[in-house]
Structure formats: C-alpha cells, structure tokens
Amino acid sequence: MDDVVTSAIRNVALVGHAAGGKTSLAEALLHRARATQRLGRVDEGTSVLDTDPEEVRRRQTLTLAVASVPWTTAAGQTCKLNLIDTPGHDEFGQVVDAALSVADLAVVVVSAVEGVQPGDERVWARCRALGIPRLIFVTKEDKPSADFEGVLADLRARLGDRLFPLELPIVEKTGFAGVADVLFDVAHRYDAEGAETTGPVPPELADLEHSRHTELVEEVVSGDDDQLEHYLSGDEPPPAELERTLRRAVAESAIFPVLVGSGTTGAAVDRLGDFICEIGSSPDLHPATVLVGGEPTAVVADPAGEPLVHVFRTLADQFVGQVSLLKVLSGTVREDDRLVNTSTGAEERLHGLFGLLGKTHLDVRRVAAGDVAAVAKLSDSPTRTLLARPGRPVTLPELPVPPGGFTLAVRPLTQSDDDKLTDALRRLCAEDPALVVVQDEESGQTLVTAVGDTHLAVALERLERKFGVRVSTEEVRLPYRETIAGEVSVEGKVKKQSGGHGQFAVTRLVVSPAPRGVGLTFVDSIVGGAIPRHYLPAVERGVQDALVAGGPNGHRITDLRVECVDGKYHSVDSSDMAFRTAAAQAVATAMQQAGSVVLEPVSAVTVTVPAEAQGDVLSDLSARRGRVVDTGTADDGSGIIEAHVPTSELRHYTVDLRAITGGRGTCRAVHDHYDPVPEHLVAATRPTVAAGR
Ligand SMILES: Nc1nc2c(ncn2[C@@H]2O[C@H](COP(=O)(O)OP(=O)(O)O)[C@@H](O)[C@H]2O)c(=O)[nH]1
Numbered sequence: 001m002d003d004v005v006t007s008a009i010r011n012v013a014l015v016g017h018a019a020g021g022k023t024s025l026a027e028a029l030l031h032r033a034r035a036t037q038r039l040g041r042v043d044e045g046t047s048v049l050d051t052d053p054e055e056v057r058r059r060q061t062l063t064l065a066v067a068s069v070p071w072t073t074a075a076g077q078t079c080k081l082n083l084i085d086t087p088g089h090d091e092f093g094q095v096v097d098a099a100l101s102v103a104d105l106a107v108v109v110v111s112a113v114e115g116v117q118p119g120d121e122r123v124w125a126r127c128r129a130l131g132i133p134r135l136i137f138v139t140k141e142d143k144p145s146a147d148f149e150g151v152l153a154d155l156r157a158r159l160g161d162r163l164f165p166l167e168l169p170i171v172e173k174t175g176f177a178g179v180a181d182v183l184f185d186v187a188h189r190y191d192a193e194g195a196e197t198t199g200p201v202p203p204e205l206a207d208l209e210h211s212r213h214t215e216l217v218e219e220v221v222s223g224d225d226d227q228l229e230h231y232l233s234g235d236e237p238p239p240a241e242l243e244r245t246l247r248r249a250v251a252e253s254a255i256f257p258v259l260v261g262s263g264t265t266g267a268a269v270d271r272l273g274d275f276i277c278e279i280g281s282s283p284d285l286h287p288a289t290v291l292v293g294g295e296p297t298a299v300v301a302d303p304a305g306e307p308l309v310h311v312f313r314t315l316a317d318q319f320v321g322q323v324s325l326l327k328v329l330s331g332t333v334r335e336d337d338r339l340v341n342t343s344t345g346a347e348e349r350l351h352g353l354f355g356l357l358g359k360t361h362l363d364v365r366r367v368a369a370g371d372v373a374a375v376a377k378l379s380d381s382p383t384r385t386l387l388a389r390p391g392r393p394v395t396l397p398e399l400p401v402p403p404g405g406f407t408l409a410v411r412p413l414t415q416s417d418d419d420k421l422t423d424a425l426r427r428l429c430a431e432d433p434a435l436v437v438v439q440d441e442e443s444g445q446t447l448v449t450a451v452g453d454t455h456l457a458v459a460l461e462r463l464e465r466k467f468g469v470r471v472s473t474e475e476v477r478l479p480y481r482e483t484i485a486g487e488v489s490v491e492g493k494v495k496k497q498s499g500g501h502g503q504f505a506v507t508r509l510v511v512s513p514a515p516r517g518v519g520l521t522f523v524d525s526i527v528g529g530a531i532p533r534h535y536l537p538a539v540e541r542g543v544q545d546a547l548v549a550g551g552p553n554g555h556r557i558t559d560l561r562v563e564c565v566d567g568k569y570h571s572v573d574s575s576d577m578a579f580r581t582a583a584a585q586a587v588a589t590a591m592q593q594a595g596s597v598v599l600e601p602v603s604a605v606t607v608t609v610p611a612e613a614q615g616d617v618l619s620d621l622s623a624r625r626g627r628v629v630d631t632g633t634a635d636d637g638s639g640i641i642e643a644h645v646p647t648s649e650l651r652h653y654t655v656d657l658r659a660i661t662g663g664r665g666t667c668r669a670v671h672d673h674y675d676p677v678p679e680h681l682v683a684a685t686r687p688t689v690a691a692g693r
C-alpha cells in the first residue's frame, strides 16, 4: 500500500456509545477485507483491536486502535481504509477527540436494540462541533429485538432530520436476511456464511422502499441544479450519478446516510465498506485546520506540498517504546526524514515509519498527504504536535479540557516503586493527556486526577503493566484550616537565664478572629519601647510559625488578627530567636484558651444536566450540604446549576453525577472559600483520621 492516492484514502473513526458494536463492526470490516483470517470477537478476547489486557479483561475498548486495509468495492473501486476504533465510555472522550482530529469521516455506530444512547448524542455533538462528515450504521440488526424503524425515528428526533436511510433491513421468519438498497431498488441477501446474493425487493417492503427512495432522491437532487432540472422534468438521474452528488452532500454534512447490518454476522458489512469508499469523504474533500499566527487556516492535502505532519496520539509500547500515530496533512514523508516540532523547534527524525493493523506493524516506506501511519521513538512530540520543515509557525487549535475530575492520592508500595514513580507517571501522562499528576506540597501526597474512576483505575493498571510500578491509593487529604473562636489576651514568655548567655523575651498578644480569607493581620501597638522596634519582625515570624504548626485540631491556622500590645526584653539576653519563640507560644496558648473553629474548603460547582434530571441533581446536592446559588438554562435547553458545596462532599461527585444523569450531566468545580465545619464533623477532619482512611 505504498502508492496511495490521496483521494482514495478513507480515514474513518468508529464512534458511539459503549457496547454499541463499534469494535465488532471494525473486526467484520477487517475480516471481510481479508486482513484477518478469523473474525475477531470481542467476547472471546480475539479482537485484533481490543488487545490491551485492560481492554480484554473488561471486554471494552479503552484506547485508540488503528487498522489500515485496502478495500475493493463490488464495482471494482479500490480505497485504503484507515479504521480508527475508539472507546465509547464517556470518561475516554479525549481519545475520541484524538481520533476525530484526523478523521475525514465518522461512522456513528448505533445499536438496533438499545437505540440512541447518551454516548451517541455526545459523539454526534463532537462531530458537529469539529465539522466531521458522518454516516450512521445501525448494527445488531441480527438480534430478534432489533427495531430499525424505531431507532431511525429516534435518530431523526435526537440528531436532526437530515438523516436518510440508504437501506432497509429485510427481516423474515428466520430473522435478519439482508437489506433493500434504497437508491438502486434491489435486495441483497446473506446466507449463514455471509455469502451475498442480489434479487428483487420483497413485495412487503416495496411501498416503504419506494417512498424512501423518492424522499432520498429528492433530497440528493436538490443539492445539484443540473440534476434537479432533470428530475423536475420527470427524468430521474441514474443511481451512479446520484451517488456522486450524494458524496458531495456527505462531505458537506448536508446529508447523513443511515445504513444497517450486523457486526457479528457480517451481514451488509461489505456494503458499509463499499459506501465508505463510494460516498465517504476523503482527505482531499476535508481540509485540516491549523493556526498560522493564531488565524485558522485550511491545509490542502497535497502530496507534493510542504510536509506537515500531525502527531495525534502517542502510545507507550512495552517493546518498541513510544509509538506516535500521525497523519500527514500535506506533502509526502519518507523514512529518515527530519522535521521539527513547530512548537518547540526540536528536530525529530522519522526512523522506521510503519502502518498498523491493531498491534501488528505493516511495512511502509513513504506516507502521502491524507494518510495515517505510525513512527517509533520520536523524542519530543507529545499528542497534538505538528512537525514541519524549520521556520513554519503553525500550531493546532486548543481542545477543551475534559470536564469534572476524579482524584486519588497514590503511594508507592516499595522503595523500588518509589524510585520509578515520577518517571513512570510522566510517561503515562505523555500517552494520556487527560491525566494530571501533581505533587501536593502541603500534604506531601502525589495526586492523580483522571476524568473518572474507570479512567483512573485503567491508568493505574497501565502504570503497573507498562512501567512495573505498583501503588496503593488513598483519599486526598483536604487543606482544612482552623481559626480562633473569640478574642483573648495572652502572654508568651521565654526565660532561660541560668549560666552563660541567656534567652529572654516576653510578648503580650491580643488574638482575635479576622475576616474570612484575610490570613493574618499583624498589628504592632507597642508604645514606649516595651519591645525594641527591631524585634517586631521576629515577633511576626513567630506568629507565622504558629500558623503553619497548626491548631488544636492539627490544621494550619488562618484568619487571625494578632495585636502585639506589650512585652519585656533584656539588654543582653534578648534575641530574635527568643521573641520568635515567645510569640509562637502565645498564639498556641490563645488557640487553646479561646477555642478553635475548623474551616473546610468549599467549592463553587457548576453542574449542567438534562432538564429532566435537574430535580434529582438538586436534592443530591443538598444531601451533600450544598447551597444553590443560581440556576439557569443553557442554549440547548439543559439546566445549569451553580452551587457552593463543601469540597469533602465532592470526592466522588463526577462518578455519582454520571449515575444520577445517565451520563448526561457534567460538572466543574473550583475552590471558592472556607466555611466552618459543622460541630459533629470536626473529629473526622483531624489528620490521624484522614490519613488512616
Ligand atoms: N448479536 C450481535 N451482537 C453484537 C453485534 N455487535 C456487537 N455485538 C455485541 O455487543 C457487545 C459490544 O460489542 P463491541 O463491539 O465491543 O462494542 P463497542 O463498545 O461499541 O466496541 C459484544 O458483546 C458484542 O458481541 C451485532 O451486530 N450483533
């Protein structure tokens, strides 16, 4: 497949709700194209796309897989299919975005049994936002409970009315027998071995097929003045001509064709491959957008143009090291070419270009504009890097960060795990930009934030499998604070005057609560030189020491007004150190005497939910001690709730919100302020308890 014409390339992302049938469908296409000898089955762990142990164990796609195969249609047209299989689980949206960033066509895979699911609507919205042409494949039609007409009505209701079926399923007593082609008015039947025969449309389907045919043809010809004129004069253009117009309409996202079949029996999958070639958008019809000097600029997929390469995902391979998946946006690249990272200027050599069929490497020596391939061992080109000749100031548009977040602290199990942890986490993040690792200075914890609990669990499994680092997890220790309950006047005294040079300092401090968020207000009210001026900075330092050392509940102290009103000194034995110590003691005494109030961090939370789930979300927020600040409605009709919620109550919120809203809710939380902790919850905030959890 070395000499591929750009217009014959089909970069196809398979997207849709989890378990809709994407991977099975991709396996069926590969098998049909004879790229695999046996049909890979997800349920048996024999898929060539779901190969990571984390995927096989869960029977679920968790990462992006590329499979390139030549495809020849029934009419003899040959294309190169670059199939990109994606996860459906909503925590892996960034992986879907990576696939869509190089796709010229998305096949939205919807189950004929489960119907339109939240994940289908989510990918539809992403495709629309990114301007990706789409086909819909309704799969699992072999199941007795399949309901193509019901799903089609639902698809049109939820995804828009520009959806037109190109096929109708033929369902007989024995089950799903094949499809009627709406454009060509013929039936294709499949036997148990998947062999196809062509014949007339069965009479019971004829009326429906006929009305769908008229509907489709009218829609297609309305996109072409010439064809429309012929049609209006009673003369329907031949199907092959209609197909050409349809291809343009698909590329312009004016029409979204709907196909039907089964990934596990393979029925009508041959036609999906043919349609992808015949009416699917290709790189020459779907220019990439990059930023030149901040301005969005289209890149034409010209094999003779200046080389521009988009690294759209990196994978850590245990054996090869880092593998970078790339799409050539323009020009033609060859093995050993040298290009530079357009953001950092670092030079990269493209040693060993190869194609992919899942984990299998395919030989390629050059990759032309529009095509997708892989390269090993780039040194400095993380996901979403552009490579070009030196001196081209091009970048990629920023993608939105995934909303929400799920954080746990990780603790290495052994010393050897500890030694490798930092480097392994860095490499894991390079592979998966949706992971964020921070070292929390206050608690000393290593915090890993993922999109949700599954994403985090999978990340930690990969950490062990790929980098040999084992960790245990614990809850994040929150930065509780405490402040003084009332005003008190206290004395701090250091007196050590036996033998040698002594230590002497006395400070009298009036300590009282300061307004929330102030931290420390230190007031010097010394008159008449009771403490010489140059010791006052030491007094203030001592107060700060006491704040960091913490109050009776073990948390840092904040929001204090400390007024230094009086004191004593000794001309020989006083020192900065003595005053610092005396002041710190005074604050500790004040906290004991006046009592301490524990403060908890409170987050400002913005939750976006479908209108019908709003009531459930509100009552859940109030059970979390949340206080609603505002509610509103988004452009698409979903509800927006703004609330203040104690951060401790939000630990697993993204996961719970998903459950409450069937995956349709999203939330963002940022630290907002501190509030007193209710008395009965104070004990639970103390560090010994928190650390032991
Ligand atoms: N009967 C039937 N089952 C299917 C079909 N496609 C997928 N499945 C089953 O649906 C489940 C999820 O399939 P999978 O391909 O992993 O879905 P994905 O998450 O979208 O990749 C598996 O148990 C498959 O065997 C189909 O066309 N017919």
Ligand SMILES: [Mg+2]
Pocket (backbone or CB within 6 Å): 022, 023, 024, 050, 060, 061, 085, 086, 087, 088
């Ligand atoms: Mg899958």
